[in-house]
Amino acid sequence: MNKRPTLSLKSAAKPAAPKMRASHARELKPALQTHFQTSLKPDALAYSLMGAAHAIAQVRTGTNLPLALGHVWSRLPEITPQARGAMQDISYRAMRQLGQSEALVSLMAPKAPEPLVSALLSCALALLASPDEPRPYEDFTVVDQTVTAAESHPDTARAKGMVNAVLRRFLRERQALLDAVLLQPVAKWNYPQWWIDAAKSAWPQQWQAILASGNSAPPLTLRVNARRTTVEQYLAKLAAAGLGASQIGPYAVRLDKAVGVQLIPGFANGDVSVQDAGAQLAAPLLDVQAGMRVLDACAAPGGKTCHILELADADVTALDADAKRLARVGENLQRLQLKATLQAADAQHKDWWDGQPYDRILADVPCTASGIVRRHPDIRWLRRKADTLQLATLSGKILDNLWQMLAPGGKLLFVTCSLWPQESEAQAAAFAVRHQAVRLDAPGQLLPAGGSGQDHDGLFYALFQKNA
DSSP states (O other): OOOOOEEOOOOOOOOOOOOOOGGGOOOOOOOOOSSEEOOOOTTSHHHHHHHHHHHHHHHTTTOOHHHHHHHHHHTOTTOOHHHHHHHHHHHHHHHHTHHHHHHHHHHHSSSOOOHHHHHHHHHHHHHHTOSSSSOSSOHHHHHHHHHHHHHTSTTTGGGHHHHHHHHHHHHHSHHHHHHHHTTSHHHHHTSOHHHHHHHHHHOTTTHHHHHHHHTSOOOOEEEEOTTTOOHHHHHHHHHHTTOOEEEOSSSEEEESSOOOGGGSTTTTTTSEEEOOTTGGGHHHHHTOOTTOEEEEETOTTOHHHHHHHHHOOOEEEEEESOHHHHHHHHHHHHHHTOOOEEEEOOTTOOTTOOSOOEEEEEEEOOOOOGGGTTTOTTHHHHOOTTHHHHHHHHHHHHHHHHHTTEEEEEEEEEEEOOOOGGGTHHHHHHHHHHHTOEEEEEEEEEOOEESSSOEEOOEEEEEEEOOO
């Protein structure tokens, strides 16, 4: 008998429970069966819904979404590329609408569902209440396939009647139910309340636009390799391949429609790399010249390392504490036919350093990643309010350590993908005072932005020079 695909979920640390009414205020306990054999076919929507639900359930227990999807896919030997893509699309939609979906479930369900049931409902409601017009699937198809998915798993089978009732009620009373839950800020904005409050405090004029931006799907932006081609030449190459695109930065090209990297002309040969337009500002700001000794601290996955080398023949060391993530830097360098020294070590320590000063240091330090939430919608549900202070403290230690390694007259570029001043401007100002560092011109805080001539995530840049 043919072996069926396996959908399973490992236990993980439990986060604080989301705020719900009293009857729904319970911890999500990942007591799921780990070796369930499913008869769902890979080309069925039910199969993708169940896989996405497994991923969402893992996120709600503390696992980031890419890792959760990787866990699911690794246990599905018969998964097709189409099913993989559908699971990813559904799970990312569910993350962007999780506040609204969980509020709807809280309103309609007679009691708090079990973890996988809750996740499955969140996936279905994200499709039924999708802001896209037309929605990606017909309403009746979503309901039918969600009930089929529920029936296929022992952790959800007993709840299939409730799942059916909840989804059918939503279709009957869609607007009234949405009007009711959207009175709740967490449901309206799809962020934890502390995140909404932090955005209001930091950006009282722009907070609504910032939150809305994080709920949009990101563009596919490419960085043109200046060693191999120009933006104008590459745009012509895209046009010849039938792919619409526009220039949104010195080396940045945004595709009109996202496609798989295997369909991007010249990607395999190193003509382009995938990188946000805002992140592409780092290498030019460093002003690296040929022969300079350069350190890219916290380098993985290597986009900025590679961009530095595309612009100058420099002696670059890519440093990262995670050896597995550092391997991705090596893969990117190999594809682009570039060379750098890879060093697996912690940037807040210097036991790995050879004592020779660097002319340039790129410090893309750890942060809450609040500025890249449109690319990583799970971040908002994984972060806690206390993380901001903890990460700012760690980043301050890293900056202080790296400053010791900078040559007199050298430059250090402090980068963070955070929107919170505690991690960005306040950090930069305190650093300048501690070290009497000369602060040079740099963009400062970039808020998430999109439009005809620009489209980038939220990042912060501060450039410092060491007195000779």
